[in-house]
Amino acid sequence: MQVIQSTVYKFLVLVLIAIVFNSCRDQAQNATCGQVTIKFIPVWNGQVVTIDSIYTNSLNQRIRFENITTYFSSIYIGNGIDSILFSQVELLQLLGGQATVTKNMEPGTYSKLSFGLGIPPELNKNVDPSVYPNASPLSVQGSNGMFWYWNTGYIFFKLDGRADLTGTSNAPLLNTFAFHCGDDPLYRERAFSFATIHSEDLTSHEITVYVDMQLLMEGDNDPIDLSTDYFTHTTGNFALAERVTNHFANAFNVVP
């Protein structure tokens, strides 16, 4: 229990630090804040992935994505010298164009972005989600089913969809796939550089993080064959969970 309380305490301290560092002076009194938005966009062959579209992989399997719910954590923006905690944890549905996080930022110059895919170990295991405020993405309500209740810890991402394995145009997508991955060994950190932005008074900037779904499904010449590798809840098929996670972690590309 003390471990749990300590973990929650650490989380709340980090949130407080984030608030302190991110809290610009009241814009109404003294407008000094710039606004930065990080937007996550899934793409396939350069086109935005939509829930209605069907994509064909290198194995001639036709795929439709229905759910790409993902935890991002320890999101930092910096300039190579200073680094500011942008957000401790976000839970985003990447489909549908709403996967954005917007924060007020102190005026500054930013050219670095880093984040974790999933939840870092210190916030993942021995955590009681019921002690977080309901609005927190780590709470029972806020996590929205992204928690392993039989083996406490968060589900880092859920990638669900349907597939047709015949490769026949217009054939119904009769097969399903589900990759629900999450456990301490699957936490991945990524860091990126982008063209410098200057966050100044009342200016807004957008950093776009593209998720190459083709790369996620195929890796670096390691396509996931949905006729055999179509299901993992991490346990039972950890190897597949690790493979999909590694593909996912390598599928990000940042454009300011």
Next chain:
Amino acid sequence: MAEKKDKIITYQIPSFFPKMDIPADNIPSEARMELGKKLFYDVQLSKNQTHHCGSCHVVSAAFTDGQRVSVIQENSVNRNAPTLVNLAWSPYLMAEGGVPNLELQALAPIHESHEFNLSMQELILRLQENEEYQLLSQRAYQRPIDAFVITRALACFQRSFISGDSKFDRVYYLKQGNFSASEQRGFDLFFSEQTQCSSCHALPFFTSYEFASLGLTDGDEGLKRKTYLEEDAGKFKTPTLRNIEITGPYMHNGSFGSLVEVIEFYNAGGGPGRYKSNKIIPMSLTEQEKQDLVAFLKTLTDWNFVQNAKLVRSE
């Protein structure tokens, strides 16, 4: 009308049990116990509103249900319902030990698709509509009913499932009365090098809480689900033997219907599974010795506990 004030209570713990660790945010009180019991027996916890915790954890069967595996909302749970006694001392919960405390454990059956299959959001919406729950929640935890309250109250009630008043306890710990000759021979065997029963089913809870494989080969990966280690395949947390007489069928999959079958299994050296514990070896027990072991195991039944009206569903 003045709001009824809550009152802190204490769990009745046998003198020979260790101290119980109770989370600071869940000190037992009358209101917390009342709320926990109400939740434990409320079918609103299940999606189809057909089952409650007590459906599969029946007091008279030491909080088991007599089934090989439970059937909930037309779904079979893939494991035998475990007894819930003395959970307050368990260092981890679930067969793989994946849940660190009773508060968190309450979340598992609610969300599990083969059990209650209900989201916490939906459950809270249901309970928020009930004025009695709202009043109890405020009285017990000084907040509206939410995940925190539900998990705490259920844990508070379950910590009261303390079973330590069996014939064994009275004879061995309290020096009251004697075993029969057969029970005494069974006691001696149980704690002998020959059987090594007590090396895993250790006092005072008749479990060491360690993980072990008995060599059963039903495909359930057990601890491997949590650790991903091949050598953990088929290992499960050692269950308590308290009240074992009335908690059959036995094993994680309910594959043995009687204590005699269980002893025959051990006597033969367990199952053929690859990662079987090296403590499971043929024992060469005589028929008399098998009967004596059964006689001893029956002294572990706490009849006062399984007939405790305070634990039964309130009408």
